Amino acid sequence: MYLADANTQTLLALVYMSLCKNVIKRNGNTRQRKRIVLICWLYVLGTTMYNIIYADPPWAYRSKGMYQETFPKRKQIRKYQGVNEHYSTMDITKICTLDVEKIAAKNCALFLWVTDSHLPEALRLIKEWGFKYRSIAFIWIKRSSRGKLCANVGAWTMKNAEICLIATKGNMAKNKVANNIYQIIDEERTTHSKKPEEARRRIERIFGGLPKIELFARQKVEGWDAWGNEVESDINLVPKHV
Numbered sequence: 250m251y252l253a254d255a256n257t258q259t260l261l262a263l264v265y266m267s268l269c270k271n272v273i274k275r276n277g278n279t280r281q282r283k284r285i286v287l288i289c290w291l292y293v294l295g296t297t298m299y300n301i302i303y304a305d306p307p308w309a310y311r312s313k314g315m316y317q318e319t320f321p322k323r324k325q326i327r328k329y330q331g332v333n334e335h336y337s338t339m340d341i342t343k344i345c346t347l348d349v350e351k352i353a354a355k356n357c358a359l360f361l362w363v364t365d366s367h368l369p370e371a372l373r374l375i376k377e378w379g380f381k382y383r384s385i386a387f388i389w390i391k392r393s394s395r396g397k398l399c400a401n402v403g404a405w406t407m408k409n410a411e412i413c414l415i416a417t418k419g420n421m422a423k424n425k426v427a428n429n430i431y432q433i434i435d436e437e438r439t440t441h442s443k444k445p446e447e448a449r450r451r452i453e454r455i456f457g458g459l460p461k462i463e464l465f466a467r468q469k470v471e472g473w474d475a476w477g478n479e480v481e482s483d484i485n486l487v488p489k490h491v
């Protein structure tokens with residue numbers, strides 16, 4: 250857990266730093282004082298930030314019942330009532346105001362799931378959260394349990410893939426530990442909106458054991474902090490004052 254007690258940790262570190270400063274002012278020399286102050290600041294920075302932010306926002310849709318889900322073989326068509334059938338959604342402006350900058354380390358990668366209809370909003374979000382768009386990290390090809398391509402009727406083409414963008418801030422290239430991670434994830438679609446576990450595994454393979462958090466998470470996963478309204482959150486992510 251990297252940020253659960255972030256505020257307390259920061260407070261303690263600052264109190265400790267000021268105590269050390271006073272003690273050294275009386276007994277130590279300038280060099281010692283500088284070293285202690287530096288260690289304290291490194292502690293504060295190191296324990297309150299994540300290098301990996303993995304987010305799957307509850308994008309809001311304007312039109313309801315626009316899509317029909319078709320299930321190959323079963324020849325079943327179901328009128329889609331919108332994601333609100335499954336969870337509450339958030340307006341893009343509200344998502345943008347979340348204070349993600351507060352939890353992002355100086356060097357940080359954001360992996361952001363987006364439906365193709367929300368691509369412009371995702372690019373806006375990346376900027377508002379202080380990141381720079383880099384690439385499409387993953388393309389998830391959705392399969393049925395029988396291994397067939399899933400297909401949702403869309404306005405223009407049949408939908409059977411979802412993308413996860415990567416954006417960065419600072420210098421994340423230096424933190425990469427693997428260069429051989431594939432973009433295509435060819436995996437079964439299970440429950441509504443659930444993304445394949447493989448995405449998390451690949452992120453771990455790209456960046457190793459850096460501090461990471463999943464935003465809008467629905468489950469706790471070992472090695473990852475989580476935040477969302479359907480999970481026991483490790484942090485309190487609030488809108489920044491705009």
Ligand SMILES: C[S@@+](CC[C@H](N)C(=O)[O-])C[C@H]1O[C@@H](n2cnc3c(N)ncnc32)[C@H](O)[C@@H]1O
Nearest residue numbers: 305306307336337442443444465467477478479
């Ligand atoms: C697209 S789903 C995430 C699915 C998840 N990635 C998975 O693989 O199971 C979006 C999640 O954001 C949550 N959510 C909606 N509004 C929220 C809010 N105001 N604060 C936190 N989480 C919210 C939803 O309840 C839902 O669990």
